[in-house]
Amino acid sequence: MLAADRLDVSRNGFPVLRQVTVALRAGELVGLLGGNGAGKSTLLATLAGELAPDAGSVTLDGASLAGMAHRRLARRRAVLPQRSALDFDLEVAEVVEMGAYPFPELSAAALAGVVAQALELADAAAYAGRRYLRLSGGEQQRVQYARVLAQCLAAPAADEARYLLLDEPVSSLDPPHQHGLLEGAARLARARRTGVLAVLHDVNLAARWCDRLLLLAGGGIVAQGEPAQVLTAANLRRVYGIEATLIPHPRAPGRPLVVFG
Amino acid sequence: MNALSGPAAPPVAARPARAATWIVLAVALASVAVGAALHGAVDIPLRDAFDMLAGGGGAGGLGRAVLLDLRVPRVLLAMLTGAALALAGAAMQALFRNPLAEPGLVGISAGGALGAAAAIVLVGGSLWARAPAAFVGSLLATLLAYGLGRRYPGTAGLLLAGVAINAVAASAIGLLTYVAGDARLRDLAFWNMGSLADAGWPMLAGLAAWTLPLAAVLLTQWRGMNALLLGEREASHLGFDLAVLRRLLVGVVALMIGPLTAATGGIAFVGLIVPHVLRMVLGADHRALLPASLLGGALALTLADWLSRVAIAPAELPIGLVTSLVGGPFFLWLLARGRRF
Secondary structure, rough: OOOEEEEEEEEEEEEEOOOOOHHHHOOOOEEEEEOOOOOOOHHHHHHHHOOOOOOOEEEHHHHHHOOOOHHHHHHHHHOOOOOOOOOOOOOOHHHHHHHOOOOOOOOOOOOOOOHHHHHOOOHHHHHHHHHHOOOOOHHHHHHHHHHHHHHHHOOOOOOOOEEEEEOOOOOOOOOHHHHHHHHHHHHHHHOOOOEEEOOOOOOOHHHHHHEEEEEHHHHHEEEOOHHHOOOOOOHHHHHOOOOOEEEOOOOOOOOOEEEEE | OOOOOOOOOOOOOOOHEEEEHHHHHHHHHHHHHHHHOOOOOOOOOOOHHHHHHHHHHOOOOHHHHHHHHHHHHHHHHHHHHHHHHHHHHHHHHOOOOOOOOOOOOHHHHHHHHHHHHHHHHHHHHOOHHHHHHHHHHHHHHHHHHHHHHHHOOOOOHHHHHHHHHHHHHHHHHHHHHHHOHHHHHHHHHHHOOOOOOOOOOHHHHHHHHHHHHHHHHHHHHHHHHHHHHHHHHHHOOOOOOOHHHHHHHHHHHHHHHHHHHHOOOOOHHHHHHHHHHHHHOOOHHHHHHHHHHHHHHHHHHHHHHHHHOOOOOOOOOHEEEHHHHHHHHHHHHHHHHHOOO
């Protein structure tokens, strides 16, 4: 379990998160929702061990991230940042292979298998041999997603649970790939003992595929739980400040559909 | 070959095979090295060279002395220096995440030169005094360039820091020439022009024993350098301790470049051009790029030194002048081309 307990986090001297307590368990896909500036990326970076909290703690299976070696942490959790700054000329397969750097013990054959599987899951297998810089923005995002998938897949199967933190993983993707990515992430979570946390802006996408949702506003948790429980007109008003109507999803029983405005 | 498993094995890359590139570079390097050793003010036929190496008389004492005491150590020093400069250039480019970072441009060489010049003027010119002083100068310059360069996005901050460091170092060296006595002034002037001419076996052995292990350390860091290309956050997500990796790269480069600068004077642009050209051929993956830079740097500087010896024979051009004559226009071309990699 990747757990944050009563986190206070500030950035550049300004408090961003206050008293945030969340937990990510292996096997679940959790959507993190909130308006711009609500603290989503800060929460993700703190859970990743990148930002040190002012107060409170982040623990991985009970062990504090603060004292954990970089390599050891990288073998347990992968992070997809919002934007990539890669502007050197690398091939797609070379980028994806980097996901396996925390696992230098892998044989060349095992590594090739991990890369191929990650590319397949990210629906990026078609451009394995192409140059990263010549891909479109959405294609590049899928390659970066394949890279962090490789970091999860490269871990030995019998190893402890893994955690995947995705900051707006679908921001450049077309609708079929948005759904494909989240559906695949939910499947990966269950099949490979992985806890996945994804920052999302599309409430309906989150409601459709996530096991749980985390609603963040003003640096604090508004609600967390199953989509049907937390997506209420009152909660959405507190998070986004606009009116919403909720109707049952016509094709996914138990999932709500949100109509804004 | 390794069997690829999984449904979609990556297809074979369109780029030339890495091993093929390495072999071409190695063969070219060997040929150029032999050519450079035999050709010059005194030409030595290949057959005589074999005789001399076998211990025979060959063309007599002069040829033997020229080949074994002058040419061979000089060619080896050119190879060593070129390899180290190109490798350091590739490492700096990864660290700064900027393909224009180069020991000369960002002031690392100038820092080393200032240290060496200070040692020459203040305590006399032996390499054993120059080398540690040059290391300290390189290290300070690297830290300064890195600290200032990171404050601005893109290339601008780094290059401006380099301009400033180069200017400060040049003026400080100028100041040193004013306070230097006559004998030391002459030492300083000869050293400052850059030359591989006073290569001898003891100096070569010392520099090789120092440089090669450091180069080997850099070669092992290809994963970290690749991860840095993704971004600093991404590198840390992949398990690299950024503070440690940065300190390692900066320290090893300064340790490697400082004493070489002390020995050979300022040699610019090799660390910029060689990795750049090789990146166009091989791509940016450091697993392929670093060994290729080692070979390519050795090849480039051996060629440049050969050229510096024969271009206006029997006189010699300073080698730093040759690399700048080729490298300066190349750098202008890069700038004109814009940032397309």
